[in-house]
Structures are given as structure tokens and as C-alpha cells.
Amino acid sequence: MAIDREMILQISGVNPKLCMKCGKCSGTCPAYDGMEYHPHQFVSMVENANLEPLLASESLYTCLSCMACIQRCPRQVEPAKLIEAVRLAVIRQQGCDHLLPDELPALLDPELPQQAIVTAFRKYKK
Amino acid sequence: MKYSYYPGCTLRTKAEILNRYALASAKALGIELEEVENWQCCGGMYTASTDEIATKLASVRALAQARDAGCDLVTLCSACFNVIKRVNEDARTNENFITKVNNYMAPDMEYHGETNVLHFLEVLRDVIGFDELKKKVVNPLTGRKIGAYYGCLLLRPGEVMQLDDPENPKVLEEFIRAIGATPVLYGQRNECCGGYQTLNEKSIAVQRSSAVVESALSQGAECLITACPLCRYNLAVNAAPQIPVYYFTELLAEALGVKEVAENGN
Amino acid sequence: MQKIGVFVCWCGSNIAATVDVAAVAEALGKQPGVVYATDYQYMCSASGQNLIKDAIRDYGLTGVVICACSPRMHEATFRKTISSAGLNPYMLEIANIREQCSWIHKDREEATKKAITMGTAAIAKVQLNTPLTQMKSPVTKRALVIGGGIAGMQTALDIADAGFEVDIVEKKPTIGGKMAQLDKTFPTLDCSSCIVTPKMVDTAANEKITIFSYAEVENVTGFIGNFKATIKQKPRYVDAEKCTGCGLCTTKCPSKKSLNEFNMGLNTRTAIYIPFAQAVPLVATIDPDACIKLKTGKCGLCEKVCEAGAIDYAQKEELIEREYGAVVVATGYNQIKPVQYEEYLYNQSRDVVTSLEFERLMSASGPTAGHLQCPSTGKLPRHIVFIQCVGSRGTACREKPYCSKVCCMYTAKHAMLVKDHYPEVECTVFYIDVRTPGKNFDEFYRRAVEQYGVHYIKGMVGKVEQGDGCLKVQASDLLDNRQLHLEADMVVLAAAIEPDPSARKIGTMLTASMDTNDFFSEAHAKLRPVESPTAGVFLSGMCQGPKDIPETVSQASAAASKVIGVLSKDFLLSNPCIAHSDPTLCNGCSQCQNVCAYGAISYEDQMVVDKGVRETRRVAVVNEAICQGCGACTVTCPSGAMDLKGFASNQIMAEVDAICN
CATH class of the missing domain: 1.10.1060.10 (Alpha-helical ferredoxin)
Known part of the structure; x- marks a missing residue:
């Protein structure tokens, strides 16, 4: 559609x-x-x-x-x-996610709260 | 005073200390926080679209459990508060939404917005009372100049959140006064720190959090307090000018003399 | 059986586009009693009215049904029409097939069917109509004007000029209203005080005008020509007759911390005060909330220094009863305190002010004697940002849905005056639309831009923050498609105007209808703009809606001419559609008396002949001069004794039957 x-x-x-x-x-x-x-x-x-x-x-x-x-x-x-x-x-x-799980490891730092990851996926990925 | 308590994902992990300070303080104040069983992550962001159901189910389950326990539901994290309170508002006012949601609920769990959602700050302000809290302070933080950082999620949208005047909030400043310190007002205290952009577009998060910290420093704040783990991270790690950023519960625990108890695991 | 004529109006295309008027006329022509039925393009026009008159004569009509617009619009017109053809004016019924039919339906077939039903009901009712006669009631030749601002003063002066007595009741200690607080007026920039203070003097000097200042209207009863008002004279604690207005008391009063209302709270006044040097009456007033003597019994300094011996701490509130033939509402407006707009920092910074506050800061009689200063520093501002439409034109709960109308012009005035006095001060105006309809208005605004160099930016300020020694203004510039971050020393908010809070109470007292914003409603937006729908109540100035001074004065004079129209009559004809009670049915229960809002019903002992038995009973009696024909008593009466002429129960039931058949 x-x-x-x-x-x-x-x-x-x-x-x-x-x-x-x-x-x-x-x-x-x-x-x-x-x-x-x-x-x-x-x-x-x-x-x-x-x-x-x-x-x-x-x-x-x-x-x-x-x-x-x-x-x-x-x-x-x-x-x-x-x-x-x-x-x-x-x-x-289909295929239009703005954030992919594969990209994630490079973005992490030890301090980063889980909330940041959860919300990024909610915002940019379906 | 017994409440159902929804800690949320980050309070179990990176922001465990926010949780521990709160629980120790609550205990000292005679507030019982009973954790909702098997709670699931609220998602950290309320999806405003009219057709989202799945992203709101975790909140509804927690709300229904609190209802069944006969308690108001208390949150600590600003994001959880925002998501759960807004989902609750949907449950109350949007019949189409709640009908669809209840299709996913256990037959005896059907929910219609019965639960009252509170932020822990509201419990301090409206149940304990800041005057009363002041009396219980054993270690007043006299002389400390503290900027309250509200961010977005505690306050907006004001019609739903109903925590305070979204443009000129006072609850954190009153809290700061109650624990003996001096609140510092600054313009960016209710402007976004850019937290949601931390992963996706870090430069915006840097720019926003720097603007917040600069604003606070320019008015003489020596440290900031917040209720949100993502705001805390962003302001402490991403902002260019440096300023100590604490969870409000840490200073509460300090003032009530239970900080060490909390840090040593109750 | 009446001989009834039916006249169906097209109202141009208003009715005819949705209702098949010819079919309505044809169907109604077949109803029992109808001897003539027709349709016409404009029944209210001269030729339409002649059509009716001719038919009355040619067909010997005894009753007339007009299917047209609301009776509120033209019932009076058509009553005159049939009366001039020799019929009793109350032998008329109107079926409102415009507002209640054509305007609210789309389906032509359905609408036509409904129009026929409505016409049938009107025919059924007119069958039972009886000729009614209007009664005469005398007119009290004095007017009450509520509010002593420019609107109230102009109305009072014009009524007095025609030779009638007028009372002005003003709740503040002085007349003059908001106009006395203004510095200059647009678009001529003439000094506001220089035109309003002589009016205040004229008003006070006029022997036909009595001013009750520091007084409020407590209650009003009665009806057009015969109102009775109770005026509450608040205690001034100063004998107004003796006080010379020398002001010595105000220099000695030790209680100096009350906010000065005349200066919008920008400075303070003493507990005993004269609002401003040109006040009328020029009399001191003691503020009981601030006076040490009244609160603690100690002090009395003003009494000691008053050479006229005018101070009277024992003065009491006084209730004054007065009678009037007409009432004019001129209760005015206020600018909202933008305390709910904290993104603009109004509560948090003294340098963020409303435009009425700014007016005082610019005025020679203001707290800075007309020298422009930032309230926080006392220094001349380098840059002033004006924000338009704060609280106007919105739908969110803190907003007013209407345009406040005067802000675009006064803001151009403010910026222009600043540039004129202090060319080095930058002025930036953020606007959504610049609305300047009015004679020489747009030219005035253009002069601000072209001649004085005021920056106009299309966009809105999102946020004002306290910066280091300045205010930081974040705004959009929609034409340049960029976000602006400006530094300003002052921010002036064109906050919405709203009716004075006293208006609601007065509206209720007068049963004068108001809109959802608490502005008084006019009887007809175009044809009766200065009259309230309640007979004998007239509207003057901002109480009816936002307007500038020229409009206010025009409306004030128009209201005066309407009042003069009432007062110049010796008698008024009253509405004959009033209640009456059948003493043989009345059971004396008093319920009608309890529901009557006008106090028109009393009970008395009467000799009643019921079924051949004579006995004395306590029965209801309607005072025909006071009854307004609202019908509350008729629906309350449990025994069916109360009935309303012209709207009798059997007539209403006949209409219902006609609709149901």
C-alpha cells in the first residue's frame, strides 16, 4: 500500500x-x-x-x-x-528499518543504559 | 503506605543504584514498594500513533496487576512513568484501543484504566509531604546549589502527565529545598537532552545535552539531579561541559542517612 | 373554525434550495381550515407583505401561518403586517422552516416533508389562537449604566444630553476605566489622558448624571421600563462630601506596600490612596485589606492629618435602591495575566510584561514617569521583543478561541513610540498575521515598519529563557525558514483580552445571555448589535466583544440612542403572552410561586364558585406587569390551573397531535 x-x-x-x-x-x-x-x-x-x-x-x-x-x-x-x-x-x-541489530555492537559503550537501546529500536525499527 | 512498584529495565541493570537509593529511602519514610511480579519492559518510549497495540501491552499488564493488588502503581524512571501513564490514559479514554488490548489479556485480567499511576516524586510531595520529609532529613545538604533537570517525559504532555506545570515545574525544586539544598532555576531544565538520539545521531545528543548543562552552569548550578537514567547518562557522558549528575534518589538517601545502607545492598 | 392563510417563504435560496416550497404550499393548502396557500421569494419584503395583506382582505382570513425564518427574526415584522390589514397581531403563527429545517438538512425530500409537518403543526395551533391585547406599562425615565469606562461614560453623556437622568455604577474608586491607563491611542497617537480625562470631568459635572463610584450593582429585578436595582456602596472610610482630594493623607500613611492597580502592580501605593491625580471623583479611599487602623485598631495617622475631617473608619456598606427604565452594560475587559504561559517567563522575570503593563511603563503618569526602563535593572533596554497573540486564537485549554482584535495595532503603536523616543532601541515584533482593518490602520502599521524600522518577523516565539543579564528568545522565522536565537532586555506579551469577571454575575442578574467566552450576546449580530436579547438591556463596549476605542465610542452612542428610544416613551406595550391561573382549578400549593424567576406570582384569598359551591380559597394570582411569559409556572402546576396566553396547553397539544398524525 x-x-x-x-x-x-x-x-x-x-x-x-x-x-x-x-x-x-x-x-x-x-x-x-x-x-x-x-x-x-x-x-x-x-x-x-x-x-x-x-x-x-x-x-x-x-x-x-x-x-x-x-x-x-x-x-x-x-x-x-x-x-x-x-x-x-x-x-x-519491508527492509526500511533505520536501525539494524548488526549495527548495535559498534554503538555500545559500557555506561549506556538499556533504555537507550530499547527506545532506539522502538523508534527506528519494526 | 503500600504501593505496587514498577522498576523498569534500566533500574535492574545500569541504573540499579537509582532503584536501591529509592528503596532504602522509601523504607526510611515508611513507604512499602511491592514490585509488580514478572513485569516486562515498557519500551521506554510511548508510541503516539493511533494503531499501536503490541507496544503498549506490557504497560497494561503491569497496570492490571497493580489494580488486582489494590494499589496505586509507582514508577521511578521518567520514561516508564511517561509510557505507563499515557497508556493508562488510552485505556481510560479510548474504547477502541482498550477493546483491542483486552483481546490479548487473560480473561480475568481485562483492564479499563482503573489504576492510578504515580511517580515516586508525587508520593514524596502529595503523600509524605515535603514539610514532613524535611523533618525526617538527618543530613541536610545545606549550601549545595542543585539544578533540577526535568527533561521531557516527567512533564509532557501536561494534560496527561498532570505532574506539574509543564512550563514552570516546581516539584523537584521543592524536593531540593526539603533536603536542605538550594535549587537553581535555569531555562533548559524542561528542554530535551536529546537522549533518544544517543545511538542514532550522537551529535544531536551532544549538542542538546551540552545546551542543558551550559544553561545550568550559567545560573550557578553545581550539580544536576534527574529521575531518568537516559538523561543522566546523556548529561554526564555526552555533554561537553562537565557537571556531576545524580539521581534524585541518591541525594534523598544521603539526606535521610541511608545512602550507605543502599550502596551496601540494604 | 378559522379561515387560515399559509405563506411559504423561499428566503432566496436559503429555504428554497433545500425545501420544495411549492410542494409545501400545496400540501398545507389542503389542511382543514386553510383557504389560501402560496409561496414567495422574500415574504418579508414590501411586496411579500402586500401579498399577505391582500390575501387577508380577499379571502377574509382570520388566522395566518407563515413558514419562514425563526420568529426571533421576523415575528414582529409579520405581526405588524397582519395588524395593518385589520387582524389581531396574535392571530399569527410562524413555522421556522429555515433554522430548524432547511439550514440543518441536506436531503430535499426529507426537508420538504419536515417543513410540511411543521406547517401543519402551526396550522393546528392557529386554529386555537385567540386575539390578545398588549397592556401598557409606564416607563421610569432614568437609565442605569454599569461601568464607568469610556463606553459607560459616552453612553451616559449621550443619554443625559437627551435630557434623561443616568446613574453610572463603577466598581473602582474612580471612573475612567482602561482608557485612563493608556499612554497614547492609535492610529493618531493622541494622548489618551488628554481625551479621556476631560470626558471624566464632563461626566461628573453633568447635572443629569449621578456617579456611584466604588459601588457595585447587587441585584436587578423588573423589566423594560420598570427595573429596580440595588446598588451596594462599598465603604471608602472617607466622607466623599468632605474629602478635598488634597492627598496629604496618602503622604503620611505608613502602609505603603499594596500593589498599585492603576500602574498594573508595577509599583506600590499606600493603604489610603487616590488611584491617580486625575481621578474622578478626586477622593481618597482606604483599602481595608492594607489599613493598619482597620486591621489592628492602631495608627489613625490619616485621620490626624486630614484637615477636612473626612476620615471615617466607622463607615459601613450601604444599599441603595433605585428605579430605571433601561440598563446599559459597559463592564469592559481585562488583559489576561499570562501566568499559564511560563515558556515566556512572565512569572519568573520582571522584564517580561504584558502590553498593558508596558503601556504604564511608557506613560508620563506611570511608575517611571514615562522613561522607558527595564523593570529589573532600571536601565534603558537595548532590544525589546514583542510577542503577538499570546492566549488568543487558540483551542488548547489555556487559550481564548477569538482574536483579541486590538493587539496588532497597539503593538505597532508601542514599537513606534519606543523608536520615536529612543531610536537606538531595537524593536522586534513576532506576528502570525498583522490584522489592521480600520481607517488609517494599515498605513499606521506600515509606518512602524518603513519609517521607524521596527522589525516584523512572521513566526512565533517558542521559548524565552533567562540568560546572563538578558533574556534569550528562541523563535521561528517562517519566511527565512530558520530558527532565531535573539537576546532581548524586555519581552512584551500581547496577552489576550477577556471580559471583566464581574460580567458573569451581572449577566445572570439581568438574565442577559452571554456567549461561551462570557461576552454579552447581542440580539442580532447585524440588525440589533447593541441590544441584549433581554428587553431593556443594552450593550456598550468591550463587554460585547473585543473592540478599539473608536468602535467602543460608536457602540456607546448607539446604545444611548436605543436607551433614549425607550425613555422617551411614556408607556411601553407589554407582551400579552403571559400566565394566568384558573382559580377553580388552583389547589394553593405554591409551587408556581417557588419557580417564578420574576416574582410575578402571589397568593391571595378569593371567593371561588366551584361546581355551584361558594368558598374562600387561597389561590395564585399573576401580576401581569411583571410576568415575562416564560411558562415555568405552567409546567410546574400540578392541577393544570396555570396556563399561558398564546401558548396554552391545548395549543401545544394540538401542535403535538398534528406532528404525530
Whole structure:
């Protein structure tokens, strides 16, 4: 099944029409400078069904899931949920995991809490 | 005071000390934490999508067990608190979700959001009371300037977590005062440390955690406290400027005079 | 059997697009008693009304059913129409096939069926209508204006100008309202004090106007033309007649730590205080929460220094009863305290202020005598960041869903004034949209940008943090597609405006409807914008919704003209659709009296002839001048004695029967 706007809306439960384009999400985002597409652009691009650039963008994996945009959005748009939905739509496809178990040993250090590994797999692998 | 207790994966391994300090402190305060039997890892991250079921089952099982024990469910790790509390909210408010979830539950375990989820800080604040805690402090940490690091997971989304004002929280500062130390307010105390990027995109984790530590140092903090093992690791290991980072339970145990007991395995 | 005419309105396409109006007219034409039925494009127009009048004459109609819009819209219009053709105006029934049918349905067939059912019910009811006569009630020729800001003052002055008495009840110690706190006004930049303080003087000097300051309306009963109000005069602990306003007491008072309300709490005042030098009345007031004498019995310094002997610690609250023909609500607004927006640090930094606070910091009568200073350091700020829409236009629980309307303009004003006085100070405005509809408004905003060099950035601030000796502002710049990290010395929040909290109580007291934001509702958004749906209650200024000063003054004068329309009549015709009780059925239980919100029902002993037996019984009696026809008593009455003229139980049941058949 092709990834389309409806699928993203369905997975995320977000209604991008609520957005008044104030940009507070992007004003708030702590990962902004690491992102090619910013939270407000996710909302706009999903609403406009302009998905191709998002599906191919590293920005999907840059979101910190810190929920600051969700907390501060005046109109309850919840941009982070939308970003998560696009990411899930991508990694749920066969062979599209963003993190593979084989890569893991090289990333470990003795101090690293288990939580880091668990959440990375939950975030980047299906 | 008896609670069901959900330690979570990291408190059994790399953050065992967070757990031990908490248990020793709880004992000193007359709080009984009874570990949920056979708990499973909550996953460390709540998946916000509307169609995820499997990733939330472990939380529901723990919640149902607490319900059956007749206790509120207490967590220590911020991530566990976030995941379990939000799953509980789903169980309460999303009928479609909980119907699907209950298909995976044992017939006599059907769950509908009955359990109350608490962070250990809430037990200290709302059950013991910080004034009362202050009276039990035998070793006040007078003169220490401590920055509270909340991060994201204790506070957001505020409507669900209901721990404190997500933009101007006070609970950790009140805690710091109760154990005799001086809280230091700084702007990044509720901004993300980038913990989830530790494996995937370390540079972001470095940049974020450095920003947090710089902010705390600029306002005069001498050390930080946190409730989250991933935040602690990130701030202590990944941040460029150095600052000691403790679990809040370590300072609690110290103030209550049970630190050594905890370290020597109760 | 009545001879009934049925008139089905298309309302342009409002009804006709969804309801087959010709089919409705045809179906209703076959109903018993209907002798004429037709449809027409605009029944409320002159030719539509003539159609009705002609049919009344040509067919000898005794009852009329109009299938059209809500009776709230045009019932009065059509009553006049049939009355001018010689019918009693109450021989009319309206079937609301617009709001209750065409507007809420999509399926034409279903909607047409429903319209026919509604028309049939109206026909069944009009069969049982009886001619009713309106009664006359006298008009008390005095108006009550609640609130003494610019809205209340303008309304009062205009009513007084027409020769009628007006009382202003103002809860604060002085009239003048928010406008007295403003520095300059947009778009002309004329000094606010220079235009509002003379108005305050005029208001006080007008012999037709009585000002009750430091007073609140405690209760209002009655109805249009005949309101009775109880005014609570709070104790000032100062004899207002004797006090000369010299202010000596305020220089001696040892209790100096109360927040100065006039300066938005940016500095302090003494327990005995005059809100500001131009206050009207220019009289001192003692704040009982701060006065040492009133709290502990010791002190009394103000009494000792007062040469006029005006101090009176024993003064008590006083209740004053007054009668009015009309009431004007002018309760105004407040700017929200953005304490729930801690990402902007309002609680945590003194240098983060609301725009009303900033107004005081810029004002010559303010705490810094008009010298712009950072509250924390007393130094001139190098960079000021203005954040728009804080708390407005949102849906989250801390937000107001509406646009506060005046913020775009006052922010342009603030930035422009700063640049004018201190060209070296940088001003940055973060905006979502710049909304400047109004005469010379957009030109004003453009001047701020082009002439004064105010930076306007489309985007929103996400977070303000305390930095080292400055505030760190993190924001988005949507047009440049980048995140900004700015350093500022002050941040000014254009916090949402909201109705004054006293409005809710006053709305309940007056049974005047309010919207979900506690703004008063107008009777009709376009055609009756200054009237409350409750007869005799009028709206002036921000209490009805966000508006600027020119709009407020226009509305204030409009409300005054409506009030004058009421007060200039010697008698008003009352609604004849009121309750009456059948003494032979009344069992004297008092339940109707208990539910009557207007106090219109009393009980008295009457001689009753029931089934040939004469006896004295305690029965309900309705005061026809007070009854508002709400019908609460009729549904409460267990014995069926209470009934409502025009909405009698048998008429309602006939409608129900018609719908069920």
C-alpha cells in the first residue's frame, strides 16, 4: 500500500487543518537546526499531500520526541505525532528499518543504559 | 503506605543504584514498594500513533496487576512513568484501543484504566509531604546549589502527565529545598537532552545535552539531579561541559542517612 | 373554525434550495381550515407583505401561518403586517422552516416533508389562537449604566444630553476605566489622558448624571421600563462630601506596600490612596485589606492629618435602591495575566510584561514617569521583543478561541513610540498575521515598519529563557525558514483580552445571555448589535466583544440612542403572552410561586364558585406587569390551573397531535 496523506492522518490521528500557521512548533523545536524539514513544514506538507520529500528525509529520525511542540501548540495540532506517523509509515515497510541489530555492537559503550537501546529500536525499527 | 512498584529495565541493570537509593529511602519514610511480579519492559518510549497495540501491552499488564493488588502503581524512571501513564490514559479514554488490548489479556485480567499511576516524586510531595520529609532529613545538604533537570517525559504532555506545570515545574525544586539544598532555576531544565538520539545521531545528543548543562552552569548550578537514567547518562557522558549528575534518589538517601545502607545492598 | 392563510417563504435560496416550497404550499393548502396557500421569494419584503395583506382582505382570513425564518427574526415584522390589514397581531403563527429545517438538512425530500409537518403543526395551533391585547406599562425615565469606562461614560453623556437622568455604577474608586491607563491611542497617537480625562470631568459635572463610584450593582429585578436595582456602596472610610482630594493623607500613611492597580502592580501605593491625580471623583479611599487602623485598631495617622475631617473608619456598606427604565452594560475587559504561559517567563522575570503593563511603563503618569526602563535593572533596554497573540486564537485549554482584535495595532503603536523616543532601541515584533482593518490602520502599521524600522518577523516565539543579564528568545522565522536565537532586555506579551469577571454575575442578574467566552450576546449580530436579547438591556463596549476605542465610542452612542428610544416613551406595550391561573382549578400549593424567576406570582384569598359551591380559597394570582411569559409556572402546576396566553396547553397539544398524525 502506497504511503499517502490519508494513511498519515489515520496513523497519527492528527488534523493538520487545525493549524493556523503560527510556527510556534518550529520556534520551540530543540532539534530545529538538525532538521531539513521543520515541524511546521511537516504539518503543511502532509496537509498538501506533498509527502515524497518527507519520506526521503533524515528529518524523520531527527525529531527528539520531546513533545515541546505538542505542549506549546495553541491549536492542539500535535506536530510530533505527525512526524512519528510519517516515520512509522516508512519503517513499517519491508527492509526500511533505520536501525539494524548488526549495527548495535559498534554503538555500545559500557555506561549506556538499556533504555537507550530499547527506545532506539522502538523508534527506528519494526 | 503500600504501593505496587514498577522498576523498569534500566533500574535492574545500569541504573540499579537509582532503584536501591529509592528503596532504602522509601523504607526510611515508611513507604512499602511491592514490585509488580514478572513485569516486562515498557519500551521506554510511548508510541503516539493511533494503531499501536503490541507496544503498549506490557504497560497494561503491569497496570492490571497493580489494580488486582489494590494499589496505586509507582514508577521511578521518567520514561516508564511517561509510557505507563499515557497508556493508562488510552485505556481510560479510548474504547477502541482498550477493546483491542483486552483481546490479548487473560480473561480475568481485562483492564479499563482503573489504576492510578504515580511517580515516586508525587508520593514524596502529595503523600509524605515535603514539610514532613524535611523533618525526617538527618543530613541536610545545606549550601549545595542543585539544578533540577526535568527533561521531557516527567512533564509532557501536561494534560496527561498532570505532574506539574509543564512550563514552570516546581516539584523537584521543592524536593531540593526539603533536603536542605538550594535549587537553581535555569531555562533548559524542561528542554530535551536529546537522549533518544544517543545511538542514532550522537551529535544531536551532544549538542542538546551540552545546551542543558551550559544553561545550568550559567545560573550557578553545581550539580544536576534527574529521575531518568537516559538523561543522566546523556548529561554526564555526552555533554561537553562537565557537571556531576545524580539521581534524585541518591541525594534523598544521603539526606535521610541511608545512602550507605543502599550502596551496601540494604 | 378559522379561515387560515399559509405563506411559504423561499428566503432566496436559503429555504428554497433545500425545501420544495411549492410542494409545501400545496400540501398545507389542503389542511382543514386553510383557504389560501402560496409561496414567495422574500415574504418579508414590501411586496411579500402586500401579498399577505391582500390575501387577508380577499379571502377574509382570520388566522395566518407563515413558514419562514425563526420568529426571533421576523415575528414582529409579520405581526405588524397582519395588524395593518385589520387582524389581531396574535392571530399569527410562524413555522421556522429555515433554522430548524432547511439550514440543518441536506436531503430535499426529507426537508420538504419536515417543513410540511411543521406547517401543519402551526396550522393546528392557529386554529386555537385567540386575539390578545398588549397592556401598557409606564416607563421610569432614568437609565442605569454599569461601568464607568469610556463606553459607560459616552453612553451616559449621550443619554443625559437627551435630557434623561443616568446613574453610572463603577466598581473602582474612580471612573475612567482602561482608557485612563493608556499612554497614547492609535492610529493618531493622541494622548489618551488628554481625551479621556476631560470626558471624566464632563461626566461628573453633568447635572443629569449621578456617579456611584466604588459601588457595585447587587441585584436587578423588573423589566423594560420598570427595573429596580440595588446598588451596594462599598465603604471608602472617607466622607466623599468632605474629602478635598488634597492627598496629604496618602503622604503620611505608613502602609505603603499594596500593589498599585492603576500602574498594573508595577509599583506600590499606600493603604489610603487616590488611584491617580486625575481621578474622578478626586477622593481618597482606604483599602481595608492594607489599613493598619482597620486591621489592628492602631495608627489613625490619616485621620490626624486630614484637615477636612473626612476620615471615617466607622463607615459601613450601604444599599441603595433605585428605579430605571433601561440598563446599559459597559463592564469592559481585562488583559489576561499570562501566568499559564511560563515558556515566556512572565512569572519568573520582571522584564517580561504584558502590553498593558508596558503601556504604564511608557506613560508620563506611570511608575517611571514615562522613561522607558527595564523593570529589573532600571536601565534603558537595548532590544525589546514583542510577542503577538499570546492566549488568543487558540483551542488548547489555556487559550481564548477569538482574536483579541486590538493587539496588532497597539503593538505597532508601542514599537513606534519606543523608536520615536529612543531610536537606538531595537524593536522586534513576532506576528502570525498583522490584522489592521480600520481607517488609517494599515498605513499606521506600515509606518512602524518603513519609517521607524521596527522589525516584523512572521513566526512565533517558542521559548524565552533567562540568560546572563538578558533574556534569550528562541523563535521561528517562517519566511527565512530558520530558527532565531535573539537576546532581548524586555519581552512584551500581547496577552489576550477577556471580559471583566464581574460580567458573569451581572449577566445572570439581568438574565442577559452571554456567549461561551462570557461576552454579552447581542440580539442580532447585524440588525440589533447593541441590544441584549433581554428587553431593556443594552450593550456598550468591550463587554460585547473585543473592540478599539473608536468602535467602543460608536457602540456607546448607539446604545444611548436605543436607551433614549425607550425613555422617551411614556408607556411601553407589554407582551400579552403571559400566565394566568384558573382559580377553580388552583389547589394553593405554591409551587408556581417557588419557580417564578420574576416574582410575578402571589397568593391571595378569593371567593371561588366551584361546581355551584361558594368558598374562600387561597389561590395564585399573576401580576401581569411583571410576568415575562416564560411558562415555568405552567409546567410546574400540578392541577393544570396555570396556563399561558398564546401558548396554552391545548395549543401545544394540538401542535403535538398534528406532528404525530
